[in-house]
Amino acid sequence: MIGFRSLCLAGSLLIFSGAALSGSHASPQGPPPPAPAAGAPQESPVAKLTPDDIATGKQIFAAQCAGCHGFDGSGQLGPNLHGVGARRGDAGIFSVVRNGTGAMPPVMSLNDQRVWQVVGFVRTLGDAGPMEAAKGDPVKGEAVYDANGCAVCHAIGMSGGGVGPQLTTVGRARPPKYFYDFLRDPGKNPPPGYELVRVVTKDGHEVTGIRVAEDTYTIVLRDVGEHFHSFDKTNLKTIEPQPGKTVMPSYGNLSATDMDNLVAYLSSLKGAQ
Ligand code: HEC
Ligand code: HEC
The missing domain is CATH 1.10.760.10 (Cytochrome c-like domain)
Structure with a gap:
């Protein structure tokens, strides 16, 4: 957070x-x-x-x-x-x-x-939303999702890994154009809470992971194997944020059709109906 x-x-x-x-x-x-009544204003x-x-x-x-x-x-x-x-x-x-x-x-x-x-x-924004709906086929997109190993790092509902964020309701929270940008370049604009950081301890030990917590004295990283590492900052030589880097691979090499379908699938993930 x-x-x-x-x-x-x-x-x-x-x-x-x-x-x-x-x-x-x-x-x-x-x-x-x-004056409005307590709570939401009436009018x-x-x-x-x-x-x-x-x-x-x-x-x-x-x-x-x-x-x-x-x-x-x-x-x-x-x-x-x-x-x-x-x-x-x-x-x-x-x-x-x-x-x-x-x-x-x-x-x-x-x-x-x-x-x-x-x-x-x-x-005043009006109703004609640019890029309202994703143009691909969500059913075919689910196959693209399965074929590319997304579930190794992501959970939808109860199944999948925990390295990346849950995608159960991601289609409600993000518009299609975010997915296109993000899948091509996942490190460029990571969602809050997923900044990648590299630390080096004074005795030369090195860990790169997602920063899950930090205060004045301590920093906690989660690595790609989902192990947590907690460091006392006085024992660290360097703490380097890695802007533009992420453990998530880029999927910019997907065909345009696969990309459209995958984005349609992600956009369809809106949680339990
Ligand atoms: C090796 C692990 C890994 C794999 C494989 C992976 N991701 Fe990710 N993904 C992450 C991590 C970590 C993040 C957090 C953001 C970041 O690091 O950029 C993320 C973030 C995301 C987000 C943004 C979520 C949000 O709330 O904004 C989406 C969407 C996403 N991944 C989709 C996919 C899809 C689709 C695939 C397969 C085509 C995939 N990921 C494969 C690790 C992975
Ligand atoms: C930290 C990011 C963030 C900020 C800052 C933010 N929002 Fe949001 N907003 C979101 C997300 C994510 C959702 C989708 C929530 C969900 O459904 O899970 C959302 C949803 C909404 C919705 C509901 C959309 C719908 O389709 O029903 C409205 C309206 C909205 N925001 C307005 C605002 C306004 C106005 C501000 C500034 C005062 C603001 N937001 C600031 C991230 C943000």
Whole structure:
């Protein structure tokens, strides 16, 4: 969860400067809406937002959401948000931001007004999602998955290995274009929690693995054999993050058809129905 924590921190720093830069923004015309009851507000104030509010929402989105959903909301580490307004409604989006959902952590650093502004911006994204659906055949894609040994490192449901993340609901969390990029170059943008690190101890022992935990004194790595190694940092000569490297092989050499089918299969993994 180190990745999430640093992401959130970077996000709040950005938003802090973003808010300072945005300066004053007009408040909605007319009397303020009645104070909402405890819990979710009764009525969505989104219809009353001014263009300035939407512009502020766009800035907040760029600072707090775009890292996962893309600046245009078409998705990257998080899903495409085009069309989500019609599906979840204003209050539904508000609640996702406040409480998180599935693989998305709650966004803690925004007050209600800021959240409504960002909801207002999300509603402007419209419904025509670029790359809505994967174009391949998920049934054939499952065969590609089996033939390439993905299950050695990944579990779907109860079966498979634990070196890489569970893929049981990955199709809900990530858009197809993420899979295309990721399968070609898995080290480029690893999901939070999967950074590869190489350490060398003072007596010359060397381990490379996924960083599963780290604090001031200790670092814990999990190697490709799924063994955990815990190190006292005072015994280490070097700790080197390995950006761009991963234990997952690149699958950029798959044929275009196999790639389309595999992506369709991954996109179909949405958990128990
Ligand atoms: C750390 C990455 C991350 C950040 C930051 C993030 N999201 Fe998400 N978001 C996700 C993931 C992953 C999901 C899919 C969750 C699931 O279903 O497992 C998601 C889901 C959503 C959904 C629901 C999508 C649907 O199809 O129902 C909405 C709406 C949303 N996010 C809006 C936002 C907004 C607005 C922000 C910024 C205030 C934000 N997110 C910040 C990762 C993120
Ligand atoms: C040797 C182990 C290994 C094999 C084989 C492997 N992966 Fe991975 N995979 C990983 C690891 C580790 C990660 C974590 C991210 C990283 O290291 O880049 C990962 C991440 C992923 C992700 C991103 C998950 C997310 O939540 O964003 C997907 C999708 C994925 N792998 C699919 C596949 C598919 C499909 C195959 C087979 C064609 C495959 N992997 C084969 C180890 C493996």
